[in-house]
Amino acid sequence: MNTAQAGTLESMDCLVTVSEAAPGTGVKIQIAGSSASRFRTAMEKKAAEVIASMGVKDIELSIQDNGALDIVLGARIEAAVKRLIGGGR
Amino acid sequence: MAKNLLGREIPDFIEGYGKTKLFQGAFALKPEGYRAGGKIRCVNSTCTDKRVSDIKAAIAASGLKSGMTVSFHHHLRNGDYIVNMVIDACAEMGIKNLTLFPTALFGVHKKLIEHIKNGVITRIMGSVNGPIGQLVSEGGMEVPVVLRSHGGRPRAVAAGDVHIDVAFIAAPTADKYGNICGTQGKSACGSLGYAFTDAQYADFVVAITDNLQPYPAAPISMSQLNVDIVVEVPSIGDPAGIVSGTTKVTRDPLRLLIAKYASELIEASPYFKEGISFQTGAGGIPLAVTAFMKEAMIKKGIKGSFGLGGITGYFVELLKEGLVERLMDVQSFDLEAVRSIGENPKHIEISADWYANPWNSGAAVNMLDVVILGATEVDVDFNANVNTEADGALLHGTGGHQDTAAGAKLTIIAQPLLRGRIPCVTDRVYSVTTPGEVVDAIVTEYGITINPKRKDLLDACSAVKGLPVVSMDELVSRAHKMSGPTDPVETEDRIIGVVEWRDGTVIDVVRQLKKK
Amino acid sequence: MRRTMLYLPGNNPNMLTRGYLFGSDGLILDLEDAVAMVEKDTARILVQHFLRQGEFGSCEVTVRINGVDTEYWKDDLAAVVPFPALQGIRAPKVDDAKTVKIIDEELSSIEEKNGIPLGRTKIFCLLETAKGIWNAYDIATASPRVAAIIPGGEDLTADLKTSRSSEGTELDWARRMLVFAARAAGVDPIDTVFPRVSDDAGLRKETEFIKQLGFEGKSVIHPNQIPIIHNVFNPTEQEIAKALKIVAAAKEAAERGQGAVSVDGRMVDIPVVKRAEYTLLKAGLSEVK
Numbered sequence: 001m002n003t004a005q006a007g008t009l010e011s012m013d014c015l016v017t018v019s020e021a022a023p024g025t026g027v028k029i030q031i032a033g034s035s036a037s038r039f040r041t042a043m044e045k046k047a048a049e050v051i052a053s054m055g056v057k058d059i060e061l062s063i064q065d066n067g068a069l070d071i072v073l074g075a076r077i078e079a080a081v082k083r084l085i086g087g088g089r
Numbered sequence: 090m091a092k093n094l095l096g097r098e099i100p101d102f103i104e105g106y107g108k109t110k111l112f113q114g115a116f117a118l119k120p121e122g123y124r125a126g127g128k129i130r131c132v133n134s135t136c137t138d139k140r141v142s143d144i145k146a147a148i149a150a151s152g153l154k155s156g157m158t159v160s161f162h163h164h165l166r167n168g169d170y171i172v173n174m175v176i177d178a179c180a181e182m183g184i185k186n187l188t189l190f191p192t193a194l195f196g197v198h199k200k201l202i203e204h205i206k207n208g209v210i211t212r213i214m215g216s217v218n219g220p221i222g223q224l225v226s227e228g229g230m231e232v233p234v235v236l237r238s239h240g241g242r243p244r245a246v247a248a249g250d251v252h253i254d255v256a257f258i259a260a261p262t263a264d265k266y267g268n269i270c271g272t273q274g275k276s277a278c279g280s281l282g283y284a285f286t287d288a289q290y291a292d293f294v295v296a297i298t299d300n301l302q303p304y305p306a307a308p309i310s311m312s313q314l315n316v317d318i319v320v321e322v323p324s325i326g327d328p329a330g331i332v333s334g335t336t337k338v339t340r341d342p343l344r345l346l347i348a349k350y351a352s353e354l355i356e357a358s359p360y361f362k363e364g365i366s367f368q369t370g371a372g373g374i375p376l377a378v379t380a381f382m383k384e385a386m387i388k389k390g391i392k393g394s395f396g397l398g399g400i401t402g403y404f405v406e407l408l409k410e411g412l413v414e415r416l417m418d419v420q421s422f423d424l425e426a427v428r429s430i431g432e433n434p435k436h437i438e439i440s441a442d443w444y445a446n447p448w449n450s451g452a453a454v455n456m457l458d459v460v461i462l463g464a465t466e467v468d469v470d471f472n473a474n475v476n477t478e479a480d481g482a483l484l485h486g487t488g489g490h491q492d493t494a495a496g497a498k499l500t501i502i503a504q505p506l507l508r509g510r511i512p513c514v515t516d517r518v519y520s521v522t523t524p525g526e527v528v529d530a531i532v533t534e535y536g537i538t539i540n541p542k543r544k545d546l547l548d549a550c551s552a553v554k555g556l557p558v559v560s561m562d563e564l565v566s567r568a569h570k571m572s573g574p575t576d577p578v579e580t581e582d583r584i585i586g587v588v589e590w591r592d593g594t595v596i597d598v599v600r601q602l603k604k605k
Numbered sequence: 606m607r608r609t610m611l612y613l614p615g616n617n618p619n620m621l622t623r624g625y626l627f628g629s630d631g632l633i634l635d636l637e638d639a640v641a642m643v644e645k646d647t648a649r650i651l652v653q654h655f656l657r658q659g660e661f662g663s664c665e666v667t668v669r670i671n672g673v674d675t676e677y678w679k680d681d682l683a684a685v686v687p688f689p690a691l692q693g694i695r696a697p698k699v700d701d702a703k704t705v706k707i708i709d710e711e712l713s714s715i716e717e718k719n720g721i722p723l724g725r726t727k728i729f730c731l732l733e734t735a736k737g738i739w740n741a742y743d744i745a746t747a748s749p750r751v752a753a754i755i756p757g758g759e760d761l762t763a764d765l766k767t768s769r770s771s772e773g774t775e776l777d778w779a780r781r782m783l784v785f786a787a788r789a790a791g792v793d794p795i796d797t798v799f800p801r802v803s804d805d806a807g808l809r810k811e812t813e814f815i816k817q818l819g820f821e822g823k824s825v826i827h828p829n830q831i832p833i834i835h836n837v838f839n840p841t842e843q844e845i846a847k848a849l850k851i852v853a854a855a856k857e858a859a860e861r862g863q864g865a866v867s868v869d870g871r872m873v874d875i876p877v878v879k880r881a882e883y884t885l886l887k888a889g890l891s892e893v894k
Contacts, residue, residue, distance in 0.1 A: 006647045006650075007647070008616075010617070010618070010619065011509060011619055012507075012509055012510075012618045012619040012622060013617075013618045013619070034509050034510070034511075035509060035510040035511065037479065037480035037481075037576075037578075038479050038480065038511065038575045038576050038578070039510055039572070039573060039575060039576065040576055041574065041576050042572075042573035042574055042575075042576075046573075065510075066509060067507075067508065067509015067510045067511070068509075068510065068618060069507075069510055069571055069572070069618070069622065070573055071622075071654050071655065071658050071659060072618040072622075072651065072654070074654055075647075075650050075651040075653070075654035075655075076647070076651075078650050078654075079646060079647040079650045079651070082646065082650070083646070340803065340829060342627055342827070342828035342829050343623060343626075345829065346626060346627060346828075534623065534626050535626070555889075
């Protein structure tokens with residue numbers, strides 16, 4: 001399965017892992033880490049927005065968070081998806 | 090169920106705690122009646138040596154039985170062997186249902202979890218942190234934990250809210266007749282401030298030492314008057330965990346920035362003048378504030394009267410350089426502080442009662458001009474929470490937060506606005522430790538936010554060019570903007586922690602976390 | 606003012622979020638040396654998000670792109686130039702006027718494509734080779750976009766086949782040359798970074814030296830260096846008092862229609878008045894530019 005990653009586990013960053021998913025399976029988001037207990041809803045919303053804006057329909061996304069703000073989360077997801085589309089790494 | 094002054098819902102009666110008194114304002118409740126006291130003892134010349142052979146013999150001699158209350162001090166911090174040693178012995182002797190009444194617990198005490206699970210300890214009155222805090226937060230104890238401040242604890246003892254059956258006092262130095270001091274010996278910890286009240290009020294006092302000296306030991310910090318027996322053990326603690334090396338001022342730019350703003354606020358305040366007194370503790374930001382204040386004091390040519398509270402080598406330096414006249418030390422944080430309190434008569438050991446008890450004839454905090462504190466969160470009403478973490482877990486003791494905030498003329502909470510994504514400023518704190526009425530300013534990397542009730546401070550700050558003053562509205566909306574909306578903490582109804590204000594009224598309760 | 610321009614590693618969310626709070630006059634979001642080869646893409650995207658949504662206070666915002674000899678520099682420019690928050694780019698390894706012209710053309714084409722006023726994006730040139738220093742004046746005058754020239758530190762030292770000393774002997778001539786070229790071309794001379802981040806005394810000494818040479822400011826690699834450099838560059842209270850006196854006297858003379866002014870028994874001419882106005886500007890006491 002094709003997989004790509006972007007980000008780090010440094011403070012205020014997150015490590016985003018994305019994997020190809022079969023057509024029709026939709027967007028699956030997994031969140032773990034320091035902000036997960038209080039910001040899950042906000043993080044899911046941001047992730048869904050970024051993925052939709054990139055025109056991706058089916059994907060599995062896992063976020064290992066260490067305090068990333070939305071601005072960082074968005075950048076990491078975008079980078080991971082671009083790497084996935086560009087052939088992964 | 091009733092609401093206290095801060096709108097927090099507090100049941101009239103809490104199982105395992107009893108009837109509650111509602112918080113009604115920082116200085117509202119006035120005591121009545123007389124102080125409680127321990128058992129009267131009589132020892133005459135037939136006893137000239139109070140030593141017993143070991144911990145079990147001491148426990149047996151103390152008359153400790155299941156269901157009683159045992160107390161400990163935390164001056165050995167994360168190096169402490171005594172709490173685990175005593176509770177292990179209790180367990181082996183079949184003693185159960187103990188109430189543990191420590192002045193604080195540390196990571197090294199996570200071993201107590203097995204004794205919580207096997208019923209040796211059924212109640213904790215004191216701070217819980219790390220794994221014990223997590224266990225309690227998830228409902229691992231039948232009876233709620235009771236959190237009291239450093240001043241609230243001696244108040245509760247003196248007022249009879251808590252009766253100590255046996256106090257076990259780790260003593261870095263002792264003689265056979267029970268004279269104790271903390272500044273000498275291989276396990277020296279400096280001040281023994283938190284142990285005094287326990288020695289005075291307990292029915293029975295056991296001193297445990299690894300440095301027995303000929304009678305009479307000198308210097309003496311706590312005397313033979315209140316100590317019933319003495320036990321010698323090979324070691325009371327691990328020196329590496331008892332005191333840290335020399336405390337250095339941080340190089341972290343974020344902490345330095347916040348410290349700079351806090352220092353500028355102090356300099357702008359009316360308290361920055363000859364004779365200023367302050368408490369800054371050992372944290373990264375407070376220590377850096379002290380360093381900036383030192384520069385400013387030298388520049389302006391003023392000297393301080395005293396430094397209070399937990400004392401570091403940095404404060405010792407100020408004392409040596411004559412920038413403060415005295416140190417009042419309830420807890421010595423590092424080697425330099427331990428050395429200084431043992432040598433310098435201007436470095437004074439004070440008890441927790443002396444330091445912070447609201448119900449005596451005047452605690453040291455009342456004489457304080459400025460205190461720098463931290464908090465996990467502060468809300469728009471300036472209420473501060475130091476007990477619970479963002480996920481609702483009860484992980485921190487109250488320490489001197491309430492007492493110094495209530496006492497000092499200028500109480501500053503200095504804290505980064507964001508720890509990761511989690512903001513330290515919010516609409517409503519999850520649980521309250523210290524009410525906004527005694528918090529004067531929040532300082533973050535975005536500037537100085539002053540409690541509107543302190544119009545005098547606002548005026549003082551706006552008179553200084555370039556001081557970054559940010560209103561609470563601006564600060565909280567920035568926090569919202571950067572962090573985004575938070576999900577609520579999901580809890581059960583059951584109360585697992587009771588947070589007392591220093592006068593014994595209930596300022597808030599903490600509920601059990603829902604299983605995920 | 607360009608007393609301090611702070612480098613923020615382009616792949617570091619913490620510094621990109623908080624960097625502007627430390628009070629430097631400018632920021633350099635770094636896509637070059639601070640970013641590992643394998644992270645060039647993620648850093649570029651992160652910096653892009655910050656240029657779109659981030660906060661920079663009143664800092665002058667620039668991005669250090671990768672060199673024109675790499676495969677990254679055009680992607681770097683395309684990613685960052687369209688954002689209004691960007692005021693300039695810092696170009697590494699500028700050896701000659703030709704390098705400036707290549708970048709200038711690329712900038713113009715991106716500005717045109719994105720409907721940005723032509724020439725908005727300034728160029729801050731890093732002169733990191735002996736050749737670059739030798740060509741300093743040509744580089745500074747190669748495009749009206751050039752806002753400043755900056756000598757390299759480590760790279761330049763290596764190119765000179767010497768090593769970096771605490772006295773900075775090896776950089777001495779390059780620094781003097783650079784100030785002359787910059788002043789002659791009417792752009793800012795800005796100094797290289799001081800690499801020993803915990804040597805506060807060394808930083809102060811070097812800053813005093815480069816200020817005396819005529820530098821406008823210094824590149825910064827650690828926030829803790831900012832107050833020290835500002836302290837050196839900021840006018841002293843004595844200097845401010847004197848400047849206030851001169852400016853006031855000049856104003857009064859102008860109102861009376863007099864040209865020459867005397868302050869404290871010394872004749873004061875136009876350059877001195879200008880210098881005084883500049884002092885007040887740096888002290889934050891004047892609106893005069």
